[in-house]
Amino acid sequence: MSTGFDRAGGDGLRRGEAALVVLPDRAQESNARTTEARLDEAQGLAEAIGLDVADRLAFRIRQPRPATLFGKGQVEEIAERAAEREAKVLVVDAALTPVQQKNLEDGTKVKVIDRTGLILEIFGERAATAEGRLQVELAHLDYQAGRLVRSWTHLERQRGGFGFLGGPGETQIEADRRLIRDRMAKIRRELDQVKRTRALHRDRRKRAPWPVIALVGYTNAGKSTLFNRLTRAKVFAEDLLFATLDPTMREISVPGFDKAILSDTVGFVSNLPTELVAAFRATLEEVASADLILHVRDIHHPDSDAQKADVEQVLGDLGIVAGEDGPARLEVWNKVDLLEGADREAVENEADRREDVITVSALSGEGTDRLLTRVGQLLREGAAVHHLRLKSSDGQRLAWLHSRGEVLESRSEGDEMFVAVRLSPENWQRYQGL
Structure with missing residues (x-):
């Protein structure tokens, strides 16, 4: 699926464009992540849609400015750095209001995209199924409804991509609003049908003689690599944020069962746009109906605990709370092969003390036999x-x-x-x- 890239004569983002990543570090935020780790993630998001990150900055924000988020001096410094690095795009790792986005573009003389818009662009590029494309388009329209940064007359005709990051255009705002409302209503009707179809499929699976296991986790935690290891499938698995978007199901062998169904799902991320949580609710409901949830964690990542909290937050938003009347849950601590010496020993010792944790390396296959044995035990627990x-x-x-x-x-x-x-x-x- 195309996003706003490489459109003939277009004014959107282009692959290879130089970008400046800026992180507003709010003083009142209690964020477990380090500033450097948050910059790394923002850079990863930018690179996931082909931008070339020329530089990155973090600014302490004591009181967010309604007009620009950043202070006047900070905006001037951002503009100077963008000019020095010949950056064409400013990536702000925060949710911007339409006014803030416009004023920052005026103040820096470069195109501005916030965290929500960036994630939406990634999802727009990665959606591979008709359902995924509908969900992404609905989220895009919801996000842009209050912005109207370009004319939306292209919605009157079929086209493969969206080009959501185009330039300003206000001559047809009322017509555009009507087109957006009509298109969103049509997509919602189509997604309602998808939801009914998924519910029927889930009902059939409940009557079928196979348990369902759902993989969840922070983006790039290694879910798809583990999925491929357990199913011998060839699902797209790269060192990229959101390498998997559309859910995939395959059968696997589990001790004590003829077979089981393993489901790979979209990766979660901190501050996941509410538009996307709403749009992908039908897909993520597959997790709630599973017999067992495997929460895959990149245990080598310095922010692994914070990433776990983000995943738990999204699951909670879906009504799936640990310890409640929902699927059993097992944490899969992945990428132990990247740990060495005392760090690895400490992780292994902690995992050994806990019944809800298994350590693995999806890349090498280490620990996957123990994982499948534990999965079989959990599926039979309380029998x-x-x-x-x-x-x-x-x-x-x-x-x-x-x-x-x-x-x-x-x-x-x-x-x-x-x-x-x-x-x-x-x-x-x-x-x-x-």
Whole structure:
């Protein structure tokens, strides 16, 4: 999918353009991340859409200015640095109001994109399915509805890309607003249909004899690499933020089960735009309906704890809270191969003390056998033995019991069959709904 790049005669961003990354470090924020780590992430976001980061700056903000966010002197310094580095784009690692964005562009003489716009551009470029493209477009329209930075008459015709970062245009604002409202209403209707279809698929999976395991985690934590390792699939997995956008499902082998379904999901990020959380709710509901959630963490990353908190925040927004009546959860501490000496020993010792943690290297495969064994244990946890009477002709139910549980005894008497089977509480509930 195209974004605003390389449009003939276009005035949007172009790959390879020099960019200046600026971080407003608010004094009142209690952020567990270091300034350097936050700059690294902002640079990674910029590079993910092909910008060439020429320099990066951080400014302490005691009182955000309504007009520009930064102070007057800071804006002048940003403008000077942009001119020195010949930067064409200013990336501000914060959410800007439309007024702040316009005033910063006037003050620095370069195009300005904030964190929300940047993430939306990445998602627009990475969406690979029709559903993903609809979700991204809805989020883009929601974001731009209050900005109207360009004419939106292109919405009247079909086109592959969006070009959301175009230049100013206010001659058709009312017509543009109507086009945006109409287009958003149409997309919402299409996504409602997607949601109904997904709900039907989930209902079928609940009746099917296979547990579902969902991978979640901060972007670039290694989810897709682990997914490929466990499924022998070839899902796009690179050292990029948001390498995976559209959910992917494959079957895997888990001890004690004929097979299970593993789902890879979009990576989370700090300050994920609310427009995207809303747009991708239908996709992320797959996580809530899973039997087990594997929270993949880059344990080598210096901000691993803060990244975990961000993932927990998004899961909480979706109503999935640890310890509540939801899927069981296991933390997968990935990239242990990057740790050395005392650091690795400390991580391994802590993991050994906890039942909710497994250490792995998705890249080398280290620890993945232990992971699958633990997954099988968790899927059977809390299981109870049930004594059932089936018709001998009901082979489908019997196959379901063999796949979802542990059949301890089965014997036939005439046209009936008596079965003793150990099932988890979730699977017992599913069985009763068959």
